[in-house]
Amino acid sequence: MTTTLTRPAATDLGSDLRGRRLPTWGPHVVWALSAATALAGFLTPLGAVRGILLAWCVAALVPVWSMLVEGRRKATDRLVTHLVASAFVLALIPLVSILITVVGKGSSALSAEFFSYSMRNVVGEGGGIYHGIVGTLLITGAAAVISVPIGLFTAIYLIEYGDDSRLAASIRFLVDVMTGIPSIVAGLFAYSLFVLFFGEGVRLGVGGSVALSVLMIPVVVRSCEEMLKLVPNELREASYALGVPKWRTVVKVVLPTALAGIVTGITLAIARVIGETAPLLIIAGMTDSVNFNLFDGRMQTLPVFTYSALMNPGVPPEPSIERAWGAALVLLLIVMALNLVARLVSHFFSPQGER
Numbered sequence: 001m002t003t004t005l006t007r008p009a010a011t012d013l014g015s016d017l018r019g020r021r022l023p024t025w026g027p028h029v030v031w032a033l034s035a036a037t038a039l040a041g042f043l044t045p046l047g048a049v050r051g052i053l054l055a056w057c058v059a060a061l062v063p064v065w066s067m068l069v070e071g072r073r074k075a076t077d078r079l080v081t082h083l084v085a086s087a088f089v090l091a092l093i094p095l096v097s098i099l100i101t102v103v104g105k106g107s108s109a110l111s112a113e114f115f116s117y118s119m120r121n122v123v124g125e126g127g128g129i130y131h132g133i134v135g136t137l138l139i140t141g142a143a144a145v146i147s148v149p150i151g152l153f154t155a156i157y158l159i160e161y162g163d164d165s166r167l168a169a170s171i172r173f174l175v176d177v178m179t180g181i182p183s184i185v186a187g188l189f190a191y192s193l194f195v196l197f198f199g200e201g202v203r204l205g206v207g208g209s210v211a212l213s214v215l216m217i218p219v220v221v222r223s224c225e226e227m228l229k230l231v232p233n234e235l236r237e238a239s240y241a242l243g244v245p246k247w248r249t250v251v252k253v254v255l256p257t258a259l260a261g262i263v264t265g266i267t268l269a270i271a272r273v274i275g276e277t278a279p280l281l282i283i284a285g286m287t288d289s290v291n292f293n294l295f296d297g298r299m300q301t302l303p304v305f306t307y308s309a310l311m312n313p314g315v316p317p318e319p320s321i322e323r324a325w326g327a328a329l330v331l332l333l334i335v336m337a338l339n340l341v342a343r344l345v346s347h348f349f350s351p352q353g354e355r
Helices: 025-043 048-059 061-069 072-109 112-116 130-162 166-179 183-198 205-229 233-241 246-273 278-283 302-311 318-349
Strands: none
Touching (some): 025 048, 048 061, 061 072, 130 205, 130 302, 130 318, 166 205, 183 278, 205 246, 233 246, 302 318
């Protein structure tokens, strides 16, 4: 006996058109029209905001067209893709705007004199940010020297030794609390600490390093902890099976495996603190001279230089404002260079299979 199965009628909208597809060139044409509409908003009296909104509506025609031709399921997929792409573009707008503004206003200040001279005895035009670059590199480097060992060792304890102990839970809680500490509080902490030893009015570069390390340590701990979690337990067990001590397993197996992520996390932590202004204003102070000694006197940094140049531009104000934008551009370039170094270190020192 033969039984014939009847296929139920499809309930999806546009199911009678199932199997049809939009032409390959269709979405590309719509997206090109959308881009042209956005560009027209910048070049015509229509306005950038109206142009972008109109371009978004034009791009939304792709899901509508898909609903009419391909059916609801494919149209839903195209609609979600459109929303995700829109969110991505929306997130890029502030970044692109910052880059265009900083490069446009700061590039004119860059010169050999700008990088090789300080502001000592300079009024009006001339001078540079040499003292700010030196202070930024020294203070941030000292903060990294303080923060990286503490943060890395804390993460190793939490993953390899702490397990679910009360101490490990308490450390994680304190790290979460420290992550949300305002930067001004870190500066006040460093200032109050050094006042105990040197008295009121103390201004030291090493104090700025301590303040930045308070902000940097929780980021290092969290990033390193997450990277160590990703190391498979099978690697640890294989090392233990060969009779390798736990500390050597951590040094020779766990850390090299997680090195790429650890370096990236440390770089993000440095980028997090290198632009801080408030704590350095409190404890490191401001100066127009070059200071190479972290333990003797005030030190200038690029964020503080930018702030002071904008808030107290002098007469005429144009040279000071131009130097402020130039310092902001240099700080941006330093952060980009740090990220590039992190990428290279991750590539050359990560396990061979992950390259």
